[in-house]
Amino acid sequence: MTDGLTEIGKIRGHAEFVIALAGNPNVGKSTLFNELTGLGSMTANYPGKTVSLNVGSSSHGGFNFGVIDLPGTYALGSVSEDQAVARRAILEKQADVVVAVVDATNLERNLYLVLQLIDLEVPLVVACNLMDIASRQGIRVDTPRLAELLGVRVIPMTATRGEGITDLIRACRAVALKKEHPLPLLPVYEEGLSGAIKELSDFIGRERFSPPDGLSPRSLAVLLLEEDEEFLARLRGEAGKRVAATVGEIGAVIERRSGEKSGLRVVRERHRFAHHLSRLVIRKNSLDAPLSTTFWGWTMDPVKGLPILIGGLLAVFMLMYHVGGFLSAMFDLFWTTVISPHLRDLVTSLWGVGVLSKSVLWGVDAGLQAAFSVGIPYVLVFYGVLAVLEDSGYLNSVAFLSDSLMTKIGLHGKSVIPFMAGAGCNVPAIVGTRILSNRREKIIACTLITLVPCSARTAIIMGAVAFFLGWAWALMVYLIIFAVTLTVGRLMAVMLPGQSSGMIMEVFPFRMPRAKILFRKTWVRFREFIVLAVPMIVVGSIVLGWLYESEYMWFLTKPLSLVVHDWLGLPEVAGICLLFGILRKELALQLLLALAIIQQGPHIQNLLSFMTKQQIFVFALVASLYVPCLAAVSALVKELGWKSAGMIAVFTIVVAVLVGGTANQVLTLFHPWLF
């Protein structure tokens, strides 16, 4: 039953058995996945779903097996897409055995999901992870006792150190291959509910209604009493209708007796049983809070938290500026001395020295160089830092502090994470808005992210404004962009119907990030940048090169003049540069200088000799605000569809022209005092 998910079919080919990893967020599920599969993983998508599954294959202790990493969820229901995807993969038997990864430091909440899996009667092994952190916190988990109580194998593990992995694989293999279904003990719910479940499952059996997905009548009965929308909707046919009617009757009895709806009753009973189990297997000695917990508290403190945040942001940008700048220069040197000459030889040997070969060189030589000299240093460094902030848990503190501001612009604290990523490159940030739950939030977040200055735009602001006008002016550009972003967000929040779904986010004390995980995370994001953005940059550069080499671009000067010259006060040639910035943002600046030399002659030494400081400022501002580059637009199309992506693009042009023009008028007014 692997149709539709070819990636899983692929790993099945040479695997003895397939494991699916289920578990709550932040329990080390991904660590375990990486520990098992290394870097060679793929992602699989259910048609029409944006939540993806990571799949990979592995061999351990002489066994070949496949691994599916399900989205991290607190429960398996139909309330969100990630829950639905996780449940679908489990019910469609994409894997032979499900591993429930649980957090030993927080067993009670994690057991809820385990009980839900047992209610679905899937072949199960429990991996009790984070045993090291638990013992440091004075928590002891009696895993043999838990195994006895649940009727499934429970493996104590510390995935970050690889401890317990061999045991886990053996247990999985035993369950998967021998079909040794070690008879999980069904959760003991209070009498009334157990009776109701029994009554309904008997009725399902009597009616000969065959449960979907090969579920047992009992599993279906639990889902129906839980008021699961998906399964209620799947009660079709005559027998289905009778089952639905009985669900209604039994539900009404439960509601009369307990005073709450049957759905809530099931959930409450499962929580109660999880609590009961965890009390039986956990021994706890309280220890003093470690230093990191105290610091964690500070980061969320209203008084101490804000300076820490501002200091942190400054440190990130300093790091990007210095480390990124250094790497960028090194890469440029490497490219121009080693790669570029060979590329030139190759291209000229293929197509001679005409317009065609020059255009191609724009793409493969200059285009790739730019992609990598902006991409590798800034984007890569930024993603490295982002991974540290994320994995240590600091971004959760930021989300907590900024929630009230983000709510005002129609979002909530959690959306801080894609926003931060946007400062590296908009493309993965737009992809990252998938963590947001509704479309309204996604549209607002995507629109605002396109306004966040990415590293290419930072290159323009630094290279033009900071370099020729000074730091204060560069800061001014950032402040204007920040104010525009807030204003646009506020307007969208007021105008778009609906409201933010609100933040519900687990917070936990700082954890030491593991280098391996950091590298992997950085690499996965960076790969997204390369796959989505780099081809666009190369193609864009070829088109740009052709327009440039064939001199067709000059035809575009006149039509743009009204806006560019009259309203923005820029030289006409700047219009072309801005237009081509759509293909590659940072090129707007380089092209400006190149065209200036062509138009005005070689005496042009730098920007200042043909543009005033005011013009440079306006140019950088407009270049930062109008349409993100083609790569970002294609990411928008992918996430939101053509219509919304188009509207966002047009909208940013309007904003850029308005803000740029206003800046031009204001600066003209105050010109004598400013420059």
Added chain:
Amino acid sequence: MITPSREDYLETLFHLESEGVASTTQAIADHLQISAASVSENIKKMAIERFVVHSPYKGVKLTAKGRAVAIDVVRRHRLSERFLVDKLGIKWEEAHREAHRLEHGLSRAVEVRMFELLGNPETCPHGNPVPTLSGKIRDDHSHPLASLNVHDRARIVKITDEEPKQLRYLASIGLMPKTQIRVERKAPFGGAVIVRVGETAYALGNDIARSIWVRKTG
């Protein structure tokens, strides 16, 4: 005749006041999702009609007259929800939207009949009390979670979110009636709240913290 728009304003003010939120023009605008400018214009008119009093620094307050109308609207809303869910089998989230239209059109006679038909319901499907025909509201002594102080312990009484999916999600992480919680931290300026449920700490946005009603236990 009080227009539906007036009724919506009064209803909003009633909700804000019972949530313990200062009824500023901005808060009203956020709630009704309209511009602050048109809110302040309407509030001026309503002050002249003596439905509200508006003082520049204290925000907007309902007068006795305004409050009586607001309670009528709230009753018609909650009663309609009950009717739509119990008798017509309409889903919660739709019931809330439909009730927003019905609440402006029910006559007293229809209300009386609905009370009878539904067996004098005490609460709406979300657990909020239905005011009686004489305008009394049963007080369940609960406060929004957002109004608690740091270190307060409390028990959840009801969650008044209109979205069943959200309620189910909250329930799956243990946030449901009767759960014991503790406030660990609050962000400034009406921001997020961190609550501990069992071993887990969750940061909840202010809107969510305002929809969770609790009774203090220490």
